[in-house]
Amino acid sequence: MIPFTRVEGRAYPLPFSNIDTDLIIPAVHLKTIRRSGLGQHAFEALRSTDDSVFADPAFRGAPIIVALDNFGCGSSREHAAWALVDLGVRAVVAPSFSDIFASNAFKNGIATVELDHAAVESLLESAKTDSIVVDLESMTVTVGERDHFTFTMDPFRRDCLLAGLDEIALTLSHDDAITAYEQRMGI
Amino acid sequence: MSERPRTLYEKIWDAHVVERRDDGTCLIYIDRHLVHEVTSPQAFEGLRLAGRKVRRPDLTLAVADHNLPTTPRIRGNGGPLLIEDPASAEQLAALQENVAEFGVPYIDAIAAEQGIVHVVGPEQGFTLPSTTVVCGDSHTAAHGALGALAFGIGTSEVEHVLATQTLMMKPSKTLEIRVDGELGFGVTPKDLILAIIGQIGTAGGTGHVIEYRGSTFEAMSIEGRLTVANMSIEAGARSGLFAPDEKTFAYLEGRQMAPKGESWQRAVAGWRQLVTDPGATFDRSVHIDAASVAPTVTWGTSPEDVATITGFVPSPDSFTDAGKRDAAMRSLEYMGLEAGQRLQDIAIEHVFIGSCTNSRIEDLRAAASVLKSRKCSDRIKQALVVPGSGLVKRLAEAEGLDRIFIEAGFEWREPGCSMCLAMNPDKVPPRERCASTSNRNFVGRQGPGARTHLMSPVMAAAAAVNGRLTDVREMMGDIGELAA
Numbered sequence: 001m002i003p004f005t006r007v008e009g010r011a012y013p014l015p016f017s018n019i020d021t022d023l024i025i026p027a028v029h030l031k032t033i034r035r036s037g038l039g040q041h042a043f044e045a046l047r048s049t050d051d052s053v054f055a056d057p058a059f060r061g062a063p064i065i066v067a068l069d070n071f072g073c074g075s076s077r078e079h080a081a082w083a084l085v086d087l088g089v090r091a092v093v094a095p096s097f098s099d100i101f102a103s104n105a106f107k108n109g110i111a112t113v114e115l116d117h118a119a120v121e122s123l124l125e126s127a128k129t130d131s132i133v134v135d136l137e138s139m140t141v142t143v144g145e146r147d148h149f150t151f152t153m154d155p156f157r158r159d160c161l162l163a164g165l166d167e168i169a170l171t172l173s174h175d176d177a178i179t180a181y182e183q184r185m186g187i
Numbered sequence: 188m189s190e191r192p193r194t195l196y197e198k199i200w201d202a203h204v205v206e207r208r209d210d211g212t213c214l215i216y217i218d219r220h221l222v223h224e225v226t227s228p229q230a231f232e233g234l235r236l237a238g239r240k241v242r243r244p245d246l247t248l249a250v251a252d253h254n255l256p257t258t259p260r261i262r263g264n265g266g267p268l269l270i271e272d273p274a275s276a277e278q279l280a281a282l283q284e285n286v287a288e289f290g291v292p293y294i295d296a297i298a299a300e301q302g303i304v305h306v307v308g309p310e311q312g313f314t315l316p317s318t319t320v321v322c323g324d325s326h327t328a329a330h331g332a333l334g335a336l337a338f339g340i341g342t343s344e345v346e347h348v349l350a351t352q353t354l355m356m357k358p359s360k361t362l363e364i365r366v367d368g369e370l371g372f373g374v375t376p377k378d379l380i381l382a383i384i385g386q387i388g389t390a391g392g393t394g395h396v397i398e399y400r401g402s403t404f405e406a407m408s409i410e411g412r413l414t415v416a417n418m419s420i421e422a423g424a425r426s427g428l429f430a431p432d433e434k435t436f437a438y439l440e441g442r443q444m445a446p447k448g449e450s451w452q453r454a455v456a457g458w459r460q461l462v463t464d465p466g467a468t469f470d471r472s473v474h475i476d477a478a479s480v481a482p483t484v485t486w487g488t489s490p491e492d493v494a495t496i497t498g499f500v501p502s503p504d505s506f507t508d509a510g511k512r513d514a515a516m517r518s519l520e521y522m523g524l525e526a527g528q529r530l531q532d533i534a535i536e537h538v539f540i541g542s543c544t545n546s547r548i549e550d551l552r553a554a555a556s557v558l559k560s561r562k563c564s565d566r567i568k569q570a571l572v573v574p575g576s577g578l579v580k581r582l583a584e585a586e587g588l589d590r591i592f593i594e595a596g597f598e599w600r601e602p603g604c605s606m607c608l609a610m611n612p613d614k615v616p617p618r619e620r621c622a623s624t625s626n627r628n629f630v631g632r633q634g635p636g637a638r639t640h641l642m643s644p645v646m647a648a649a650a651a652v653n654g655r656l657t658d659v660r661e662m663m664g665d666i667g668e669l670a671a
Contacts, residue, residue: 016517017510018389018489022629027608031254031274033228033281045631068510070390073423074629075608076325077226078341099393099425100325100339107343154357156212167343168239171351174206174214178242178353181205181216187246 001109003164006135007090011064012053013127014046019067020074021101025083027075038079039086064132065092066123071112072101081108091134093141095120106157109164111136119149136162192464194361195428196396199336199461203319205353214353218318219335221304222249222291222345224282225610226323230346231285241289242352248313249286250294251279252303253610257573257600260297267297275611289349300443302576302602305329305543309413310576312442316431316458321348326543326626328419332412333439334431334461336396339420360470362395362424366403368477373660375553376411377545377624377643379403379475380418381483385493387473392424395470398463399429403477409438410549417544418626421490430462484530484656485628485641487518492628494530496646496658502526521630522638523618530656533640537621538563538570538597538651539633540644542607545624546575550644551583554624555591557648557659563596564654570597571613573605595651609634622650 029041047054065071065084071094072080081104084092091111102112113134115123119141123132126143133142136158141149160167171178181187193201205214227249234240241247254275260268270276279296286293294300294307301307305326308314316334321327323345330337344354364383370376384391397419404412412429419427429435436455439445446454481495492515494501503515503526519526524533540546540554551574563570572592574580580602583589589599606613607625609632615621617636624647625632628639640656649659 015513017514020489020627020629022608022627022632026631026635027253027610028635030225030610031272031278033232033278035229045635070393070423073389074325074420074627076323076327076339076341078229078323078343081341096390096393098390098423100341100420104341104343107341155210156208156355156357167355168233168237168347168350171214171347171353171355172239175351177206177214178216178351182352185216187216187218 001164001166004090004109004111004136004161006133006137007063008133009064009131010059010062011066011093011123011127011132012059012062013124014065014067015124017068018070018073021072021077021080022074024072024080025077030077030079035082036086038083039088042083042087061088063088063090064134065089066120066127067092067094068120069094069096071097073098076100078104081105081110084110093120093123093134106161107167109161111161113141113151115141115149115151122147192467194463194467194469195398195430195461196336196361199317199319200358202317212355212357215319215356217321217348217352217354218246219313219320220247220348221308221320221322221327222247223253223304223322223324224251224278225253226342227285227345228278228281229342230349231289233346234289234349239350241291241349244290244292246352247291247349248294249282249291250301250304250307251282251296253604253608254278255296255603256611257603257605257613260601272612299577299581302579303543303546303604305417306546306575306579309333310442310578312439312445315439315445315454316435317461321354325420326417328425328427329413329417329543331416331419331426331428332409333435334429334458336426336428338425359396359425360394362392362397363469363472364397364399364475365401365472366475366477367401368403370403370477370480373482373645373663374480375643375645376407376414378483379477379480380415381485381490381493381641382480383475384418384422384490385483386475387422389421389489389491390423392419392422395424397422397424397427398469399427404429405432408549409434410547413547414544418490421626431458482643482646482659484646486522486524486530487515488521488628488630489514490626490628490641492518496530496656498530500524500526500528500530531658532655533620534566534655535620535622535640535650536566536568537615537619538567538647539606539621539623539625540647541571541573541575541605542625543575543604544626545644546573546579548579548582550624551579551588554644554648555588557645557663558595558652559591561595561652563651566654567596567651570651571600571606572597573600574602576602606633608632622647622656
């Protein structure tokens with residue numbers, strides 16, 4: 001996994017709450033047996049509108065999304081995280097995330113950054129014209145000299161993101177404990 | 188040992204901690220892993236690339252459900268029919284190759300036991316009280332109906348469980364949803380869970396595990412509990428739990444994969460202890476009076492957009508929150524509805540009875556009790572019944588339910604996820620409207636541009652008869668007889 005330290009660039013402003021995983025990637029695109037190639041279908045329903053930020057060349061390759069509450073609700077499909085990775089997104093900033101999406105994002109090196117409503121509203125405005133910096137080392141989101149917000153993140157997730165850690169290798173290093181548990185429980 | 192009173196969730200969690208890190212992250216043992224064709228190919232590929240194997244194939248069970256067409260699957264000569272969509276066929280082939288290569292038990296697509304993974308798990312006795320159950324599907328929450336701590340995971344976690352039989356997690360908060368009293372005539376577990384989601388919102392349970400408590404849930408059948416627990420995720424909660432009771436044990440006893448003989452007796456004795464201790468506290472509690480719940484439908488594009496069938500499409504201006512107002516405006520535009528419109532005036536063209544929420548035998552009996560001696564309205568272009576499993580289908584046929592559906596104008600299909608998420612050929616066309624017993628009314632969920640109204644099986648059946656959203660209580664009032 002690519003370590004996440006600092007990401008700078010444009011951010012797609014998506015001023016909606018409850019952006020669900022069907023909207024991020026519709027089920028018709030889940031038939032792939034690969035992780036790559038889903039970016040072209042990300043937010044398909046939003047792309048079809050004329051004023052879509054996804055149609056605006058200024059946002060092409062933007063590494064950040066700014067959105068409102070409960071981002072990623074709905075299905076457990078990791079394809080949503082893969083689609084964002086394939087689109088070039090490395091960080092999503094929102095007031096809240098669905099649990100499963102946040103976990104999937106983290107496993108794919110995407111930082112889910114929670115900020116309060118006022119901060120997110122300000123970033124949604126800034127994102128229309130300016131670049132945004134998400135820095136996981138200093139735990140800040142900044143826009144030039146104007147905006148400066150600090151966030152918190154689960155320390156385990158932060159460490160894994162910063163190191164780009166393979167979680168399975170980490171768990172397999174505890175194989176003895178797993179075997180001992182199985183023996184103790186008679187499983 | 189600590190004598191601190193614990194909730195049901197805490198008891199199951201504590202019993203599955205393999206290791207606890209200083210930061211509170213725990214390595215949790217997974218007892219049961221269900222695998223399907225959509226969220227597993229990349230996980231098996233990951234194992235292959237890293238040279239890893241499946242740690243406990245014996246605790247894993249694979250079955251295809253999402254992609255399978257629901258049209259007949261067996262040729263005249265007894266062989267399997269080919270799947271026309273090449274991408275679906277490739278995904279199914281990948282599952283077959285992966286289970287063979289990694290030695291994972293597999294229910295074949297033409298086996299009688301095939302079905303939707305969340306119908307199959309309980310039906311086979313693979314899901315048991317006190318176990319941890321995962322699957323790469325958010326509706327895994329359903330298995331909580333049997334007192335299992337069950338939750339949906341992403342594909343990286345599927346790979347993690349395949350390789351290690353564990354997951355790295357932090358404990359969740361607890362949310363008690365207490366409902367007491369009797370549900371009224373024509374009011375079903377589906378109406379209750381829709382009402383709960385309407386009250387607490389689609390993010391109301393985020394970060395929490397729900398425990399459903401109170402006399403209403405105690406009186407509820409296992410099928411009804413499966414419907415309720417299934418939609419916990421629509422309230423934001425990864426898991427929803429019911430304490431196992433005599434109904435649970437009666438449902439599981441004798442099932443194919445459930446313990447037998449002495450080990451069954453021992454297991455039941457243990458499961459009887461699996462209740463929230465008196466004095467244990469929940470992080471949050473919500474109380475609802477069962478008598479206040481009426482037949483409920485959705486009007487918008489989020490499962491929290493609910494209204495009782497006697498109501499009206501709300502005006503976006505009725506929402507004080509600016510974000511909700513904006514969302515309601517977009518929902519109404521997508522749904523092709525006007526604020527203030529009577530819900531019972533909304534005409535429909537499609538009916539879908541099925542999905543992991545409402546495709547069990549009790550759901551089919553209930554819908555059939557409405558359709559008996561009735562016919563679909565001429566407005567209806569397509570009405571599908573998709574049983575949750577081959578075993579449900581056989582049982583329904585033995586009871587003659589298939590005849591009732593077919594005579595009413597429904598198509599009687601093979602088991603699968605079908606029109607719930609439109610991955611297979613079962614889709615609602617753009618701008619057409621479906622009365623659906625499934626779980627999500629998201630934009631494009633049942634097909635691009637499709638308009639979904641979620642409801643119970645009896646309400647979907649009533650809508651089929653009238654060709655519009657209908658209060659089933661009025662339709663059945665003269666008979667007063669609905670199957671449980």
